[in-house]
Amino acid sequence: MRLHVVNHPLVSHKLTVLRDQDTDSPTFRRLTDELVTLLAYEATREVRVAPMDITTPVGPTTGVYLAQPKPMVVPILRAGLGMLDGMMRLLPTAEVGFLGMVRNEETLEASTYAERLPEDLSGRQCYVLDPMLATGGTLAAAIRFLTDRGADDITAICLLAAPEGVANLEKGLEDLDVPVAVVTAALDEKLNDKGYIVPGLGDAGDRLYGVAH
Numbered sequence: 746m747r748l749h750v751v752n753h754p755l756v757s758h759k760l761t762v763l764r765d766q767d768t769d770s771p772t773f774r775r776l777t778d779e780l781v782t783l784l785a786y787e788a789t790r791e792v793r794v795a796p797m798d799i800t801t802p803v804g805p806t807t808g809v810y811l812a813q814p815k816p817m818v819v820p821i822l823r824a825g826l827g828m829l830d831g832m833m834r835l836l837p838t839a840e841v842g843f844l845g846m847v848r849n850e851e852t853l854e855a856s857t858y859a860e861r862l863p864e865d866l867s868g869r870q871c872y873v874l875d876p877m878l879a880t881g882g883t884l885a886a887a888i889r890f891l892t893d894r895g896a897d898d899i900t901a902i903c904l905l906a907a908p909e910g911v912a913n914l915e916k917g918l919e920d921l922d923v924p925v926a927v928v929t930a931a932l933d934e935k936l937n938d939k940g941y942i943v944p945g946l947g948d949a950g951d952r953l954y955g956v957a958h
């Protein structure tokens with residue numbers, strides 16, 4: 746598994762405001778959107794392209810276009826939905842599939858409550874969107890779900906990651922014969938005893954959309 750922590754002053758600045766407990770929901774949503782677009786630029790570095798001949802007003806040349814099959818963008822509900830527009834701004838022709846997952850706040854086990862994805866993802870590059878990589882349980886299950894359907898290249902975009910979650914993910918996917926990359930704006934210090942990222946930003950879903958329970 747490849748971990749890429751995007752090191753850029755604009756990313757750090759936006760992330761600082763995002764983390765601030767006094768940042769309200771509308772601002773939190775806008776900053777999430779902006780951060781994702783910046784992270785997506787790095788995350789799509791290996792997106793598959795094919796050569797294409799075109800003619801400019803001055804003469805012929807060969808460029809590239811996004812290869813078929815189209816990339817699949819997979820936001821993990823709820824919080825990942827806040828990252829979708831920012832991603833689609835860079836990859837407007839991608840397809841979108843949805844995974845609804847929730848972490849049990851007592852056991853920290855992730856479970857899937859909804860899915861809307863093609864049965865066959867053979868040969869598809871998938872971009873998973875989830876702001877928080879905490880214990881890694883949610884992302885590990887999501888990646889396994891996609892590779893079980895044939896996805897052959899997975900990149901996850903997360904706003905924040907915890908070292909424990911990265912290690913768990915690496916271990917949990919050891920047997921997987923599919924390249925996996927995680928692109929994040931920051932690798933934080935640790936998890937607290939409730940499985941929250943420290944210093945983190947709190948509950949991403951609640952800060953985007955309001956308290957769920």
Ligand SMILES: O=P(O)(O)OC[C@H]1O[C@H](OP(=O)(O)OP(=O)(O)O)[C@H](O)[C@@H]1O
Binds near residue numbers: 823846877879940957
């Ligand atoms: O790495 P993990 O320990 O599995 O935790 C991370 C998950 O927890 C949060 O989702 P949550 O269960 O709060 O659902 P929500 O997005 O609906 O708020 C977050 O959005 C991730 O999906």
Ligand SMILES: O=c1cc[nH]c(=O)[nH]1
Binds near residue numbers: 941943945
């Ligand atoms: O810090 C955390 C951990 C899991 N989910 C969140 O939204 N935040």
Ligand SMILES: [Mg+2]
Binds near residue numbers: 950
């Ligand atoms: Mg939540």
